[in-house]
Amino acid sequence: MEIIDGKKIAAEIKDELKLAVAELIKNGKNVPGLVTILVGDSPASESYVKSKAKSCLEIGMRSKIEKLSAETTEAELLELVEKYNNDKDYHGILVQLPVPKHINEDKIIDAISPKKDVDGFHPMSVGNLVIGKDTFAPCTPAGIQELLIRYGIETKGRHVVVIGRSNLVGKPITNIMLQKKEGANAVVTICHSAAKNIELYTQQADILIAAIGVPHFVKADMVKDGVVVIDVGINRVEDSSRPKGYRIVGDVDFDNVAPKSSYITPVPGGVGLMTVAMLLKNTYKAYLLYGEQNG
Ligand code: GUN
Numbered sequence: 001m002e003i004i005d006g007k008k009i010a011a012e013i014k015d016e017l018k019l020a021v022a023e024l025i026k027n028g029k030n031v032p033g034l035v036t037i038l039v040g041d042s043p044a045s046e047s048y049v050k051s052k053a054k055s056c057l058e059i060g061m062r063s064k065i066e067k068l069s070a071e072t073t074e075a076e077l078l079e080l081v082e083k084y085n086n087d088k089d090y091h092g093i094l095v096q097l098p099v100p101k102h103i104n105e106d107k108i109i110d111a112i113s114p115k116k117d118v119d120g121f122h123p124m125s126v127g128n129l130v131i132g133k134d135t136f137a138p139c140t141p142a143g144i145q146e147l148l149i150r151y152g153i154e155t156k157g158r159h160v161v162v163i164g165r166s167n168l169v170g171k172p173i174t175n176i177m178l179q180k181k182e183g184a185n186a187v188v189t190i191c192h193s194a195a196k197n198i199e200l201y202t203q204q205a206d207i208l209i210a211a212i213g214v215p216h217f218v219k220a221d222m223v224k225d226g227v228v229v230i231d232v233g234i235n236r237v238e239d240s241s242r243p244k245g246y247r248i249v250g251d252v253d254f255d256n257v258a259p260k261s262s263y264i265t266p267v268p269g270g271v272g273l274m275t276v277a278m279l280l281k282n283t284y285k286a287y288l289l290y291g292e293q294n295g
Contacts, residue, residue: 032287033062092118143274164211
């Protein structure tokens with residue numbers, strides 16, 4: 001059994017991007033820029049946004065956080081997005097989700113230029129992913145694929161079973177894994193909360209991707225020997241022995257599933273750290289593809 005080290009791979013990707021940005025600076029070029037927009041004061045969202053901005057600066061990219069009050073109107077947010085659609089110094093725009101309830105999330109996502117859609121949430125990016133065109137893939141599922149590739153884990157013709165059908169992870173990882181490309185070309189089954197006897201599906205997985213948001217949902221008797229397990233869960237569970245009163249656990253009962261696995265991602269230290277690395281990669285890609293037009 002080998003533990004997939006997301007921290008190591010994320011650091012590798014950041015180092016590669018840092019070299020690429022240093023080369024741009026050396027040649028007197030503009031650098032890639034990411035603006036993150038945060039509406040309201042959720043502490044979790046704020047810490048995610050800060051870590052994204054910090055990572056940008058670490059590799060020499062431009063970064064800005066636009067922090068707006070919880071009372072910001074939909075019109076005001078749309079106006080800010082439009083401002084950055086036309087800003088030549090920012091090649092990626094990320095509106096941290098969820099936004100407050102009085103703002104229509106779909107409308108905001110639709111307003112982001114597909115050329116700056118580094119989250120890969122715009123319907124045009126989603127559609128392009130489905131039909132196999134090069135596009136911005138959502139960062140967490142793109143990070144899963146990157147882990148599989150960099151660990152040399154064969155996906156071609158293998159059975160990937162995804163638990164979860166969210167727009168953030170379940171659906172995009174399904175579309176990524178279906179593509180006739182390197183690190184994909186798999187046979188994919190997607191199951192979800194309405195599945196009856198879910199273990200009948202998960203037991204057939206060569207690669208099991210758990211993205212359901214239920215702590216320790218995947219138990220040892222739900223997987224076959226030699227399975228590759230990718231745990232996307234980030235769940236808080238009460239733990240009075242910890243200073244914060246909680247700890248983070250995944251969707252997989254790691255201690256019991258790991259001995260049956262050939263590879264497994266830990267939580268924390270697995271998929272989670274890849275999300276930011278892939279966001280930086282998408283921002284660099286937006287710069288390369290459209291930087292000429294955008295500065
Ligand atoms: N909220 C939780 N994850 C994400 C993400 O990947 N992107 C955005 N924009 N918001 C999120």
